[in-house]
Amino acid sequence: MKIRNSILFMLVMLAIMSMVACNDDDDNVDPQPETIAEIAAADGRFESLTAALERTGLDDILNQSGPFTVFAPTDDAFAAMGIDVNTVDEGALTDILFYHVLGARVLSGDIADGQTYVTTASQNAPGLEQLSMLIEKAGGNVTINGSTNVTSADIDATNGVIHVVDEVIMPMDVVDHAIANENFSSLVGALSAASGDLVSVLSGDGPFTVFAPLNSAFDEISAVTATLTEDQLRDVLTYHVVSGNVRSSDLSSGSVPTVNGANFVVNLGSEVTITDEAGNEATVVLTDVQATNGVIHVLNKVILPEL
Numbered sequence: 001m002k003i004r005n006s007i008l009f010m011l012v013m014l015a016i017m018s019m020v021a022c023n024d025d026d027d028n029v030d031p032q033p034e035t036i037a038e039i040a041a042a043d044g045r046f047e048s049l050t051a052a053l054e055r056t057g058l059d060d061i062l063n064q065s066g067p068f069t070v071f072a073p074t075d076d077a078f079a080a081m082g083i084d085v086n087t088v089d090e091g092a093l094t095d096i097l098f099y100h101v102l103g104a105r106v107l108s109g110d111i112a113d114g115q116t117y118v119t120t121a122s123q124n125a126p127g128l129e130q131l132s133m134l135i136e137k138a139g140g141n142v143t144i145n146g147s148t149n150v151t152s153a154d155i156d157a158t159n160g161v162i163h164v165v166d167e168v169i170m171p172m173d174v175v176d177h178a179i180a181n182e183n184f185s186s187l188v189g190a191l192s193a194a195s196g197d198l199v200s201v202l203s204g205d206g207p208f209t210v211f212a213p214l215n216s217a218f219d220e221i222s223a224v225t226a227t228l229t230e231d232q233l234r235d236v237l238t239y240h241v242v243s244g245n246v247r248s249s250d251l252s253s254g255s256v257p258t259v260n261g262a263n264f265v266v267n268l269g270s271e272v273t274i275t276d277e278a279g280n281e282a283t284v285v286l287t288d289v290q291a292t293n294g295v296i297h298v299l300n301k302v303i304l305p306e307l
Contacts, residue, residue, distance in 0.1 A: 034157065035064075036062045036162055037059040037062035040062075048079075048085050051086065052093055055090065062101075067103075068105070068161075071100045071148075072163065077168050096171065098121040099133070099171045101120060102118055108154050113137050113138065117286070119131075124292055126206070131291070131292065134180055144169055145176075151164050185215060186214075186215040187213060196234045198234065207245040209243070209246040209297070210294060211241075211297050212298050212299065213300075216300070217300055221302050221304075228307075232307050238258065239258050239259075239260040239305040251272065253267055260305055264303055277305050282302070285300050
């Protein structure tokens with residue numbers, strides 16, 4: 001009996017020692033990264049991003065509950081842009097980083113085919129409005145602002161999701177937004193062809209509100225625009241520009257002075273329309289594409305001043 005009790009005692013002690021050893025091993029195992037900031041810090045592709053987040057204090061934000069969507073540039077992306085996250089102005093770096101963040105969890109499957117404008121966390125805009133970003137999805141490929149590619153999607157985190165991108169995505173002014181969207185290629189071409197160096201003017205501080213006609217709108221009046229001089233084309237284009245950062249919530253019915261010097265009339269109803277000096281009517285089909293120096297509202301027609 002004593003021998004049996006001794007054996008039993010030894011077995012119990014061995015079991016206890018084994019449990020203690022297992023617990024010690026568990027204590028030595030590093031916890032798995034869970035939040036967006038933790039995942040980025042643990043992934044060797046994001047050393048520059050992690051350093052930038054830590055320098056600006058945004059790592060603390062991306063450790064919070066969120067949810068967030070982060071388009072995460074790789075180290076190669078920062079190097080290609082020549083951005084040294086340790087020396088670039090901290091305020092500018094903060095604006096750039098916030099431009100990569102959405103205030104919602106957006107998986108690749110949630111992105112609709114075609115074009116979608118989304119609101120980023122960056123408030124580097126007149127009136128501290130949040131900047132817009134263009135997301136395009138075609139055949140499973142996702143592109144940001146016309147040039148940046150999502151190379152790896154849906155890295156899951158407890159507070160959101162990460163999509164890896166091959167470029168640092170820079171905040172854009174109204175001209176850059178027009179260039180990024182192929183549906184405004186006619187507008188961009190007209191800005192370059194008109195007198196007055198309108199590309200440089202609309203890339204300035206502003207703020208500007210641009211009522212931007214689609215390519216199809218220019219196609220409809222191609223016979224008219226073909227006869228215009230450079231100065232007349234300038235007059236047409238500046239007729240689409242209003243001083244200030246006028247969001248859709250700021251619009252009201254009535255006559256509106258333009259940079260051209262002439263007025264058009266805004267009509268609020270079930271849809272927003274604009275009547276030009278010739279009595280022609282254009283419909284606002286998309287509002288509040290927010291840029292760093294103003295805001296864009298999209299028109300389905302070109303509006304014309306008296307020429």
